Amino acid sequence: MNTVVVRMPVLNANEDQAIIVDWCIEDKKAVNRGNEICIVETTKAAHDIVAEADGFIRYLVKKGQVVKNDQLIAVITATPNEDYSDFITSLEKSESATTERKWTKKAELVAKKLGVDLADLTAKHADSVITEADVLEFNKSRFVGKDLLEDANPNLRPQRILLIGGGAGGGAITLETLSRIQHQRAVGILDNNAALHGKTIMGVPVIGNNNLAAELWQKKDFDAAIICVTASIIDRVTIFNNLRDQGICFANVIDPTSVVKSYVSMGEGNLIMGNAYLAPFCVLGDNNFLASHACIEHHTKVGNHCTFGPRFTTSGAVTIGNQVKFGMGVLVEPYLTIEDSCLIPSGCVLTQNLPFNSVVKMQHNQVIKVRS
Amino acid sequence: MASYLSGLQSGLKEALTANRKVIVLGEDIVDPYGGAFKVTKGLSTCFPERVISTPICEGGFTGVAVGMALRGFRPVIEIMFGDFLTLCSDQIVNHMAKFPDMYNNQVKVPLVIRTPMGGGRGYGATHSQSLEKMFLGIPGIKVVAPSHLHATNDILKYAILNDDDPVLFIENKLLYPLEQHVHVFMEQSVEISGYPTVALRNFSTGKPDVTIIAYGGLSLEIVPLLAKLHDDELNVNAVFPSSLWPVPVETLTRYGAQCGRIVLCEESSAGFNWGSEIAALLYENLHGKLAAPIARLASASQAIPAARQLEIKTLISAQDIENAVWELMS
Amino acid sequence: MLVNNRPKCLRSFFQEMTHIRVVEETFLDLFAQGVIGGTVHTCLGQEAVAVGLISALNLDLDIICSNHRGHGHFLAYCGDTSSLVAEILGQPSGVCGGIGGSQHLQMKNFYSNGILGGMAPVAVGMAFAEKLKGSGAVVVQFMGDGAMAEGAVYEAMNMAALWKLPIMFAVENNQYAQSTHWNAQHSGMLEQRSESFGVPMVDIDGNDVEEVYHTTQHLINEIRTQCTPRLMFMRTYRIGPHSKGDDLRDPKEIDLHQQQEPLSRLRKKLDPSWVTSIEKQIRQEVALLVANLRKE
Numbered sequence: 001m002n003t004v005v006v007r008m009p010v011l012n013a014n015e016d017q018a019i020i021v022d023w024c025i026e027d028k029k030a031v032n033r034g035n036e037i038c039i040v041e042t043t044k045a046a047h048d049i050v051a052e053a054d055g056f057i058r059y060l061v062k063k064g065q066v067v068k069n070d071q072l073i074a075v076i077t078a079t080p081n082e083d084y085s086d087f088i089t090s091l092e093k094s095e096s097a098t099t100e101r102k103w104t105k106k107a108e109l110v111a112k113k114l115g116v117d118l119a120d121l122t123a124k125h126a127d128s129v130i131t132e133a134d135v136l137e138f139n140k141s142r143f144v145g146k147d148l149l150e151d152a153n154p155n156l157r158p159q160r161i162l163l164i165g166g167g168a169g170g171g172a173i174t175l176e177t178l179s180r181i182q183h184q185r186a187v188g189i190l191d192n193n194a195a196l197h198g199k200t201i202m203g204v205p206v207i208g209n210n211n212l213a214a215e216l217w218q219k220k221d222f223d224a225a226i227i228c229v230t231a232s233i234i235d236r237v238t239i240f241n242n243l244r245d246q247g248i249c250f251a252n253v254i255d256p257t258s259v260v261k262s263y264v265s266m267g268e269g270n271l272i273m274g275n276a277y278l279a280p281f282c283v284l285g286d287n288n289f290l291a292s293h294a295c296i297e298h299h300t301k302v303g304n305h306c307t308f309g310p311r312f313t314t315s316g317a318v319t320i321g322n323q324v325k326f327g328m329g330v331l332v333e334p335y336l337t338i339e340d341s342c343l344i345p346s347g348c349v350l351t352q353n354l355p356f357n358s359v360v361k362m363q364h365n366q367v368i369k370v371r372s
Numbered sequence: 373m374a375s376y377l378s379g380l381q382s383g384l385k386e387a388l389t390a391n392r393k394v395i396v397l398g399e400d401i402v403d404p405y406g407g408a409f410k411v412t413k414g415l416s417t418c419f420p421e422r423v424i425s426t427p428i429c430e431g432g433f434t435g436v437a438v439g440m441a442l443r444g445f446r447p448v449i450e451i452m453f454g455d456f457l458t459l460c461s462d463q464i465v466n467h468m469a470k471f472p473d474m475y476n477n478q479v480k481v482p483l484v485i486r487t488p489m490g491g492g493r494g495y496g497a498t499h500s501q502s503l504e505k506m507f508l509g510i511p512g513i514k515v516v517a518p519s520h521l522h523a524t525n526d527i528l529k530y531a532i533l534n535d536d537d538p539v540l541f542i543e544n545k546l547l548y549p550l551e552q553h554v555h556v557f558m559e560q561s562v563e564i565s566g567y568p569t570v571a572l573r574n575f576s577t578g579k580p581d582v583t584i585i586a587y588g589g590l591s592l593e594i595v596p597l598l599a600k601l602h603d604d605e606l607n608v609n610a611v612f613p614s615s616l617w618p619v620p621v622e623t624l625t626r627y628g629a630q631c632g633r634i635v636l637c638e639e640s641s642a643g644f645n646w647g648s649e650i651a652a653l654l655y656e657n658l659h660g661k662l663a664a665p666i667a668r669l670a671s672a673s674q675a676i677p678a679a680r681q682l683e684i685k686t687l688i689s690a691q692d693i694e695n696a697v698w699e700l701m702s
Numbered sequence: 703m704l705v706n707n708r709p710k711c712l713r714s715f716f717q718e719m720t721h722i723r724v725v726e727e728t729f730l731d732l733f734a735q736g737v738i739g740g741t742v743h744t745c746l747g748q749e750a751v752a753v754g755l756i757s758a759l760n761l762d763l764d765i766i767c768s769n770h771r772g773h774g775h776f777l778a779y780c781g782d783t784s785s786l787v788a789e790i791l792g793q794p795s796g797v798c799g800g801i802g803g804s805q806h807l808q809m810k811n812f813y814s815n816g817i818l819g820g821m822a823p824v825a826v827g828m829a830f831a832e833k834l835k836g837s838g839a840v841v842v843q844f845m846g847d848g849a850m851a852e853g854a855v856y857e858a859m860n861m862a863a864l865w866k867l868p869i870m871f872a873v874e875n876n877q878y879a880q881s882t883h884w885n886a887q888h889s890g891m892l893e894q895r896s897e898s899f900g901v902p903m904v905d906i907d908g909n910d911v912e913e914v915y916h917t918t919q920h921l922i923n924e925i926r927t928q929c930t931p932r933l934m935f936m937r938t939y940r941i942g943p944h945s946k947g948d949d950l951r952d953p954k955e956i957d958l959h960q961q962q963e964p965l966s967r968l969r970k971k972l973d974p975s976w977v978t979s980i981e982k983q984i985r986q987e988v989a990l991l992v993a994n995l996r997k998e
Binding site for chain 2: 765798799801802806808809813815817820821822823824825826827828829830831832834835853854857858860861864865
Binding site for chain 2: 101104106
């Protein structure tokens, strides 16, 4: 037979305790189911407590003692002298186990909202209760972009920027630029270089491949994307169109040291680096990359997906098409038209219009005369 | 520190001492019995002419008190169980509440009707109810129900000595033995003169996640619940108005606006109750500022069973409130 | 004005009763014309109760708790026809600013309410208050045979006798509770009920103003000196409808009672030429008063 417990019953709705007045059966003596074990008394009346099993009574409290409702009074064991201490210990353990907390409810709630699996934290917090702060800290290290803390003024918070293809140098200079911008904030980096995943660049986590952008956008984990790929115009175009098809918004990231004059018109997804200069009345389309010191003079029109190397300079009223790639230090004379998909190497001085898909060759070391 | 009961006892005694126009009437209130819940114990010994036991006729002696009040006294009557207020309702609604208004404010009825409400003691269907909701909204009366966070002495004395309107003063049976709960995180605001609203929070700084608004006997459940929710890192402000009618609407709106998540709790049965009106007022005042729909909790809409285990299932519990709080948070 | 030094002669009784009759008939006319709304309960045929009883009170001291049929009580108490008519017309100069209306009048020590039997315990409370104050005031609680079916009345009688309070329960047995004859709603004898609570009862002809006056004088004196309650049971008859035009009784029955109604009886004891002239005078006075108030 198993050991059976005897507890103080609730005898009176207005009291939470009673006094053990007397034992009806001596300790360690045999009892039968239905036998009176003891007399207890509340302020209102005396009551008998009866055995609920056959066995031997083993008292746990003293005669005259005040016992709280539900407190253990005695156990009934199968044999008169058996050791019941293990039974009591296991009973206490099982009771306390049900109340043992591994985490607070707030932590559980926040974890659920952020998609954090609390099991991931239990190893680190084996000896303490996991708190909301623990979950937030864990989540921050996991992915800063999943910053869902409520903001009383969502329209005033910095725009959360996701860097696409940000694992290389373009990403780094964009992060550095963003670090000096008040109204924008890098929240994560996507890059197809799997070796970077799970790491951080300048404190910003590399979350996964570029194709993760759609999922993050769905979860509202960022407000706008910027493409940091600078080497390949084709990649820029593919990524841009792909993301725009998903409805993702693009940011214009403009280094604070650059100058954007009045009456400049600009699309989206343009990345403009330090000391660039955009003169009045120039027009910039979408997804262009302007390296440092690039100068777009007045009344110049630029299409989409162009990249401009450092110190590129147009004069006024130049027309540039789409997907044009300029090297470093290119100079463009006024009123020229550069049609789509042209490739102009570093140091060129353009003095005539370029038709669609032109590739310009730079003539170096041209000797025009030998001095006498 | 006074208990809920001793505050009422001393409040009555001090009122009788302060003003000879104070008369106490009720069933079985004189010594040595001293009233079913002992609120009047010792009073008849001190004031034998002004503490009077009545026949068992709640409607009748309520009318007697109304007559005394019309003729310049400040009577206090005890209705042994709040459930018996139905017997007094004609006197309350058609006499006590009406006289000042319908007589063009030519008379006053300064009368306090004290009565214990609430379950949890196994008294069964006709001795366990919270019927105050039947008297909320009646023009010309006030309905007051202190929790054990309130100083019952001050509130009762104010009702007897200073309030010229008739007051229905609801006590709670389970609160009688409790010491007044006092805490550093407690604040009091008085929108309805004499009947403060007490707010108790379980956090030191910042704003609450949830505001619980409740009254009367539910403080017994909610105070320990606040500690439990604190352990679970939830910031909760529990607000206990002592005036149910009129409603301290600005105070409740202010607390409700702090987080936009509100749980209204009461012990009365569900449907057309205090929370219905409070929720409607808060929706009007906090339109667009609520983070979630207001949760309303009450006891089950059924007769209260006598058996303990059945009664527990019927009455609102701390667990119900806790569940509602987390439901609002998720 | 309230000091009850009005002459207690037959002529003055007749004058006051006629005044009540004319005012109430005017109310019924105004109601028929649609000038006043709601309801009016008249005491046509019961004027001897109002005038005889209230003439015997100390109006500076004593308190009256009246019921829904209380115009007569009010006029006998204060004679302030102007504030009663204004109240019924819903004007600010009314006794309760027009808020109370016909059934809810309050002036000085006069209180009426429209809940049958509901004022009985309130009146007991007033008597208790006056006893505690030692003022010597007596409370008169008017009720009809209809109200004697309400439980509150018996709770009130029990407490009045238990606590030995200065109150007179004044029962106007006008025989009808709205449309129901008292026989059809009461078992046993109404007049016997109070004595089982220890409230002594006197049974009188309520249509005889002199008998009402003298009995009241006697009972009020007993109540005031002994500080114990009494019940005066007055047999009368409501010759008017319950409120207005809702009368389904046999006209022959009403005709029979017309012979016994208090004004007819009193008229026979007085000089016919004085009666004619005073009736004319009262009608003119009331008509003028009402016409002036309606101009406001």
